[in-house]
Amino acid sequence: MKFRIALLCLVFFLVSLTAAAQSDANIMSDLAKIKTGVKSKRVSSYDRSGGNNDRFENIPDGERRTLFEVEGAGIIRHIWITIAPPPPALSRNDIILRMYWDGESEPSVQAPIGPFFGQGWDEAYNFSTTPLAAGPVTGRGLVSYFAMPFADGARIEVENDTGQKIGAFYYYVDYVQMDKLPEDQGRFHAWYNTEVTEALESGENEWGILGPFEKNTSGDRNYLIADIEGKGHYVGVNYYMQNPSPMWYGEGDDMFFIDGEDWPSSLHGTGTEDYFNTSWCPKEPFKHPYYGYGRLNENLGWLGRTHVYRFHLTDPVYFDKSLRFSIEHGHNNNLTLAMSTVAYWYQVEPHKPFPKIADREARKPKPEIGPSEIHLWRHEWRKNKGNDTRLWGNEKN
Numbered sequence: 001m002k003f004r005i006a007l008l009c010l011v012f013f014l015v016s017l018t019a020a021a022q023s024d025a026n027i028m029s030d031l032a033k034i035k036t037g038v039k040s041k042r043v044s045s046y047d048r049s050g051g052n053n054d055r056f057e058n059i060p061d062g063e064r065r066t067l068f069e070v071e072g073a074g075i076i077r078h079i080w081i082t083i084a085p086p087p088p089a090l091s092r093n094d095i096i097l098r099m100y101w102d103g104e105s106e107p108s109v110q111a112p113i114g115p116f117f118g119q120g121w122d123e124a125y126n127f128s129t130t131p132l133a134a135g136p137v138t139g140r141g142l143v144s145y146f147a148m149p150f151a152d153g154a155r156i157e158v159e160n161d162t163g164q165k166i167g168a169f170y171y172y173v174d175y176v177q178m179d180k181l182p183e184d185q186g187r188f189h190a191w192y193n194t195e196v197t198e199a200l201e202s203g204e205n206e207w208g209i210l211g212p213f214e215k216n217t218s219g220d221r222n223y224l225i226a227d228i229e230g231k232g233h234y235v236g237v238n239y240y241m242q243n244p245s246p247m248w249y250g251e252g253d254d255m256f257f258i259d260g261e262d263w264p265s266s267l268h269g270t271g272t273e274d275y276f277n278t279s280w281c282p283k284e285p286f287k288h289p290y291y292g293y294g295r296l297n298e299n300l301g302w303l304g305r306t307h308v309y310r311f312h313l314t315d316p317v318y319f320d321k322s323l324r325f326s327i328e329h330g331h332n333n334n335l336t337l338a339m340s341t342v343a344y345w346y347q348v349e350p351h352k353p354f355p356k357i358a359d360r361e362a363r364k365p366k367p368e369i370g371p372s373e374i375h376l377w378r379h380e381w382r383k384n385k386g387n388d389t390r391l392w393g394n395e396k397n
Contacts, residue, residue, distance in 0.1 A: 059166040068156040073181040076148035078174040091122035096159040111192035117142035120240035130289040149185035186346030194340040197329040222326035232347025236311035242338040246301030252328025
C-alpha cells in the first residue's frame with residue numbers, strides 16, 4: 001500500500017513537472033521568434049529631473065494616483081512595485097489597485113495591492129509563482145507577469161486607504177505597443193472578496209465531532225470566489241484564510257457553476273486541499289510555480305493564518321456565458337473563518353461591474369487566537385463540568 005501511494009505521488013509530481021516544463025519550453029521557443037509591428041515601452045516612477053528621487057512621495061490618505069495611462073493598443077507584460085514603509089507599519093491590504101481597459105468606466109481589476117500580488121493581511125513574506133511574485137527583501141518587491149491586453153488605451157491607478165501617508169511608491173509597467181490588438185485577446189480581470197463566514201446553527205461540526213453530518217445540495221452558502229458574466233476563462237486564485245480554531249479548515253468542496261447550471265456543478269471538487277493540488281490536511285511549506293502555500297500558520301493544528309494559491313496556466317476553466325466559482329467553508333459550510341481571495345480571469349468585455357470593495361474595517365485582519373484564549377475556553381468548560389479539579393479535557397459527559 002505504501003509503495004502504491006509513493007508511486008502515485010511520484011506520477012503526480014512528474015505530470016506536474018512535465019506540464020511546467022512544456023509551458024517553459026513554449027515560452028523559450030517563443031523568445032526566438034522575430035516580432036514585427038511591436039515596440040517595447042515603459043512607464044515608471046523615474047525622476048523626471050534626471051535625479052535619483054525615482055518615486056511618488058507622500059501620497060496622502062484618500063488620494064487616488066494614476067500610475068499608467070496610455071492610448072492605443074498594446075499588452076502589458078510586466079509590473080514591478082515596491083512601497084515604503086513596509087508592513088505592518090503600512091498595510092498593503094489598504095492600498096487599492098484598479099485597472100481599466102479600452103476607456104471603460106468600471107475597473108476590470110479591483111483588489112488590495114498586497115492580496116493581488118500574493119501578500120495576505122498586513123504581512124510581508126517571500127512568494128514565488130509563474131505569474132506573480134513578491135521578492136526579497138521579505139516580499140517587498142511586488143511582481144506580475146500576467147499578460148494584460150488592451151485595444152484602445154489602458155489606465156492603472158492606486159488608492160491610498162491606509163489612514164496615513166504612503167511615504168514612497170516605486171513602479172515599472174512594461175508593455176508592448178502595437179498598431180492593432182489581435183481579435184482573440186481577452187481582457188485581464190481580478191476581483192477581491194472578503195468575508196467572515198457563518199457557522200451552522202447546529203455548530204461547527206467538522207469531521208462529525210458533534211454528530212451526524214448535514215449535506216450541502218445547493219452551494220448557496222458557499223464562500224464566493226468569482227461571479228462572472230460573459231465569455232472567457234478563469235486562470236487562478238490567491239486564497240487567504242484565518243482560522244480561529246485548531247480544527248482542520250479544508251473539508252470544503254470547490255464548485256464551478258458554468259453557464260448558469262444548477263447543483264451539482266460540472267466541476268465539483270472533493271475538498272479544499274484537493275482543489276489546491278495538495279492532500280491530507282497539509283501543514284508544511286510547498287511552492288510550485290502553479291500551486292502551493294505562500295504562508296503557513298505556526299500554531300496548534302490549523303489555528304491561524306494560511307495563504308494557499310493555484311493558477312490554471314495549463315488548465316483554464318472555460319465558460320461561454322457565465323462562471324460562478326465558490327468553495328465551502330468546512331463541509332456544508334459549518335465553520336466560522338475569516339476568508340479573503342483574489343480571483344484572476346480573462347474575458348470578452350463588457351464585464352459585470354464589481355460590487356463596491358469592502359471598506360477598511362471589513363478588510364482589517366481578525367485578532368489572533370492563541371494559548372490564552374484556549375485556556376479561557378478550557379476554564380469555562382471545566383466550570384460547566386462541575387469544576388472537578390482533576391478534569392483532563394477529553395471527558396464526554
